[in-house]
Amino acid sequence: ETYKLVSSLLAGPIVATGYILVFCYLCQTVKGKQWLSVFVFPGKLSMSVYLTQSIIFLYVYTGAGFGLYNKLTLAQSYSLAILVYIVQLVVSYLYLKRYKQGSFEWIWRKFTYLK
Structure with a gap:
């Protein structure tokens, strides 16, 4: 039981540190x-x-939509999340070719600056 406690306390910070180091390394190379x-x-x-x-994901996982909460495997959920993000990468690129900022960003700025 002590092993589980120690591993749960150390695993997260070690993995996070690894991600940070990989990101820092990538930021320093041309590729x-x-x-x-x-x-x-x-x-x-x-x-x-x-x-x-x-x-x-509210629509995918709740009863208002497909109701898939606790019905997808972990691999299916990760695959869906990656697929959605890839689609968002492409749509973001195409959107920014035409517009300067996003719809929600525009609304937020109008509300914030009252202009």
């Missing part, structure tokens, strides 16, 4: 920067991406 540049587009539409994901 890494090219690979990471794809995340610029959803980053500029972060509120729209977040709200869209919330709406999509």
Whole structure:
């Protein structure tokens, strides 16, 4: 039982540190920067991406939509999340070719600055 406690306390920070180190390494290499540049587009539409994901997965997992909560395997859920994010990457890129900012970002700025 002590093993489970120690591993649960250490595993998260160790994995997080690993992710941070990999990200830092990628940011320092030319190929890494090219690979990471794809995340610029959803980053500029972060509120729209977040709200869209919330709406999509609310619909997928609750009774208001498909009601798939506790019905999909972990692999299926991860695959669905990756698929949705890939679609959002493409849509973000195409959207930003035409518009300067996202719909929700525009509404938020209008509300914030009262203009």
